[in-house]
Structures are given as C-alpha cells and as structure tokens.
Amino acid sequence: MNEETLTLYYYDELDGAKRRAVEQALAGDPALARRYRVLSRRLDALAKVESHSAPSHVVARWHDVIDRAAAREAAAARQPRQSFHPGSFFWGSAVAASLAVGIAIGVYMTGGSIDPADTPPVANLQEPVPERGNAFSRGLLVHFQESRNQLNGLSPEANGERSELIMSIIQQNRLFARMAKQNDAQDLARVLRALEPVLVNLAAEDVTADEAARLQSQLAFELNIVLTKLSRQVSDDTDAIDI
Amino acid sequence: MDRGGTPSKAEFHEAIARRADRWYSVCLRITRNPDMAEDAVQDALLAAWNKRAQFESTARLDTWIHRIAVNSALQLLRKARPDRFEALESEVVDESRVPDSIISDGEMEQNLSEALAKLTDIERVCFVLKHLEQWRLREISDELDTNVGNVKQALFRGVKKLRISMADLRS
Numbered sequence: 001m002n003e004e005t006l007t008l009y010y011y012d013e014l015d016g017a018k019r020r021a022v023e024q025a026l027a028g029d030p031a032l033a034r035r036y037r038v039l040s041r042r043l044d045a046l047a048k049v050e051s052h053s054a055p056s057h058v059v060a061r062w063h064d065v066i067d068r069a070a071a072r073e074a075a076a077a078r079q080p081r082q083s084f085h086p087g088s089f090f091w092g093s094a095v096a097a098s099l100a101v102g103i104a105i106g107v108y109m110t111g112g113s114i115d116p117a118d119t120p121p122v123a124n125l126q127e128p129v130p131e132r133g134n135a136f137s138r139g140l141l142v143h144f145q146e147s148r149n150q151l152n153g154l155s156p157e158a159n160g161e162r163s164e165l166i167m168s169i170i171q172q173n174r175l176f177a178r179m180a181k182q183n184d185a186q187d188l189a190r191v192l193r194a195l196e197p198v199l200v201n202l203a204a205e206d207v208t209a210d211e212a213a214r215l216q217s218q219l220a221f222e223l224n225i226v227l228t229k230l231s232r233q234v235s236d237d238t239d240a241i242d243i
Numbered sequence: 244m245d246r247g248g249t250p251s252k253a254e255f256h257e258a259i260a261r262r263a264d265r266w267y268s269v270c271l272r273i274t275r276n277p278d279m280a281e282d283a284v285q286d287a288l289l290a291a292w293n294k295r296a297q298f299e300s301t302a303r304l305d306t307w308i309h310r311i312a313v314n315s316a317l318q319l320l321r322k323a324r325p326d327r328f329e330a331l332e333s334e335v336v337d338e339s340r341v342p343d344s345i346i347s348d349g350e351m352e353q354n355l356s357e358a359l360a361k362l363t364d365i366e367r368v369c370f371v372l373k374h375l376e377q378w379r380l381r382e383i384s385d386e387l388d389t390n391v392g393n394v395k396q397a398l399f400r401g402v403k404k405l406r407i408s409m410a411d412l413r414s
Binding site: 011051058061062066193 | 252259268278293355
C-alpha cells in the first residue's frame with residue numbers, strides 16, 4: 001500500500017470501500033500499521049505552524065472599518081430612500097477621490113506644495129504633468145489622467161464595468177499605500193487605507209442619492225484634511241508626514 | 244456571543260478582538276505577503292458586514308469570517324499571480340531525503356513557516372487548506388477551479404517537500 005493511499009486515509013478522504021480495505025490491511029499487517037503510525041506522527045507534526053500576530057495598527061484599522069460601515073448604514077437608515085441614477089455622480093466622486101489621493105502622494109514624493117484651498121484636486125490634473133518631481137510622481141499623475149479619461153468615456157448604464165473600475169481604483173490606492181509605507185510614511189499609508197471603505201460603498205449598486213451625497217461629502221472632507229496637512233508638512237520641508 | 248440573528252457591530256468587534264490573529268495568520272500562510280494578508284482580512288470584514296443578514300445564526304461569526312478571509316486571500320493571490328497559481332508543477336521529490344526520525348515540536352514549529360516558503364503557490368495553498376484548515380479535497384478543487392486529482396498531487400508534493408525542507412533546515 002503506497003503512502004498516497006495512507007495519506008488519504010489519514011485525511012479521511014477515502015470512500016467507504018477503500019477505507020474499509022485500508023482498515024483491514026492495517027489490522028492484519030503489523031509492518032504496515034507501524035508505517036502508518038510513523039506517517040500519522042509526521043503529518044500531525046506538520047500542523048504545528050507558528051501563528052503570526054496581526055500588527056496592532058492593522059487590527060485597529062479593521063475595527064475602524066466596521067465602525068465606519070456601521071455609521072454609514074445608520075446615517076442612511078435615517079434618510080428616505082430615493083430613486084437615483086448613479087451615472088456620472090459615481091464617476092465624479094470615486095475618480096475625484098483617487099485623483100486627490102494621487103496628488104497627495106505626488107506632493108509627498110516630489111516635495112512640492114499644493115494649497116488645497118487654491119487648487120482643487122481634480123482641476124489640477126487637467127494641467128500638463130509638471131516636469132519637476134521624480135519619475136514616480138510624474139508617472140502617477142499620468143496614470144490618473146488616463147484613468148479619468150477612461151472612466152469618463154464609460155456609459156452610465158454600465159454598472160458592472162463601473163464597479164470593476166472602482167475596485168481597480170481601490171487596488172491602485174492599496175499600491176500607493178504600500179509605496180507610502182515603504183517610504184516610511186506610515187500615517188499617509190493609513191489615511192489611504194481609511195479611504196477604501198468609502199470607495200467600496202460608492203461602488204455599491206444600491207446606494208441612495210442621500211447616502212451617496214454623504215459619502216462624497218465625507219470623502220471630500222477627509223481628503224481636504226490630508227491635502228492640507230500634507231501641504232503644510234511639505235512647505236515646512238520636513239521628511240516626516242504626521243497626519 | 245448572541246446567536247439570535249444578524250450579528251451586531253459589537254459582535255464584529257468581539258470577533259476581531261478574539262480572532263484577528265488567526266485570520267491574519269491563515270491569510271499570511273496562503274499569500275506569504277503581509278500586505279495581501281491585511282487586505283484579505285479587511286475585504287472579508289467588509290464583505291461579512293455587508294452580507295451579515297445572510298449569516299446563519301447557528302454558525303459562529305468568527306468561523307464565518309475566517310472562511311470569507313480565506314476566500315479573499317485566495318482571490319488576491321490568484322489576481323496577483325495567476326500564472327503561478329494555475330501552474331501545477333511536477334517536480335521530482337527525492338523521498339530518500341525524508342528523515343526517518345521525527346523532528347521535535349519546537350523545531351517543527353520554528354521551521355515549518357520557513358519550509359512553507361519553499362513550496363509553489365498551488366502546493367502551499369493545497370497544504371494550508373487541507374492540512375491546516377481541514378477543507379475537503381472537493382472543496383479545494385472547486386475553489387481553485389481544478390480537479391481533485393491535481394489537488395491530491397499538489398498536496399502530496401507539498402507534504403513531501405515540507406519534510407525534506409525541514410530536514411535540510413535541521414541539518
């Protein structure tokens with residue numbers, strides 16, 4: 001009897017007849033029974049994998065995700081549901097969020113300065129990509145410009161495609177968060193992560209007009225805070241970003 | 244924990260407090276990437292919250308989220324490395340190098356994580372899901388969109404490689 005069969009017996013993955021055949025063989029063959037005991041001990045030992053603790057700030061973020069989701073639901077429940085055509089609003093808010101995030105990172109990476117009060121995030125991206133700054137930040141701006149154009153070209157009725165694109169934006173934000181993390185900008189990374197649940201809700205197909213408006217407002221508020229603090233930090237010419 | 248219907252926010256917080264490390268660990272074992280593991284758990288929590296009305300009160304909330312987290316980790320891994328994940332490499336495993344003696348528990352625990360890194364994605368995922376998560380082979384093959392035979396082969400190879408790797412680490 002080969003080891004594969006004994007392994008499947010150990011995992012309780014043999015059908016009735018094969019299982020009974022193995023049991024009979026084990027009962028009648030002491031050498032086979034010894035082999036199986038050794039195999040069982042080895043397999044048992046393979047279950048002793050060390051566990052890893054999730055970083056405390058990550059666990060805090062998970063708690064926060066639930067709090068935010070619950071708060072959004074509670075607010076939505078207090079407001080009457082209305083018929084709402086998602087269309088361009090979704091595009092505007094979701095894209096604006098990512099574009100602003102892209103600019104935030106661009107500011108950080110380039111060491112430039114943007115005053116959010118004077119320079120609306122989305123409007124700024126209509127300008128040519130600045131020549132100064134590093135290749136990474138310029139590449140980000142180009143990427144966001146192209147993303148915006150692609151999103152604007154989509155039909156408002158293409159719900160599935162819209163959701164897919166917002167999820168793609170979320171993936172991009174995660175990449176940026178990782179880049180920020182790798183550049184020792186942990187707080188910036190956390191802020192980028194915190195935007196994700198809002199984007200996820202914007203991607204939902206059953207969101208109401210009021211809920212969507214509130215999400216948009218919340219997103220704009222949080223992004224303004226990020227941009228304001230980032231621009232202050234950069235103008236102070238410090239390396240650390242304390243958000 | 245109250246089992247009387249849709250789980251509350253407090254129950255989600257309680258589940259996170261009690262089981263976050265376990266969810267993170269399994270996602271890390273599957274992806275071998277801390278960022279992806281964090282994302283997988285976060286995705287799972289959001290998905291569980293949004294679908295909590297579907298939660299069956301006879302089940303355990305933390306177990307339900309655990310399963311969703313595993314699925315999230317698999318999805319992220321497939322998205323990140325589709326070619327490697329689908330490929331079922333058929334490497335020859337030299338069984339003569341498998342040690343006869345049993346490695347001590349302490350050594351085993353210390354070395355197993357390192358040994359897992361030497362498996363291919365498909366071998367590691369099949370091992371984690373079968374050996375550590377106790378999924379049925381059929382469930383694994385359905386989840387990985389392959390057949391049971393492929394899962395068995397990946398599992399057998401993975402188990403053998405793990406024993407060999409740990410013998411190497413020990414020596």
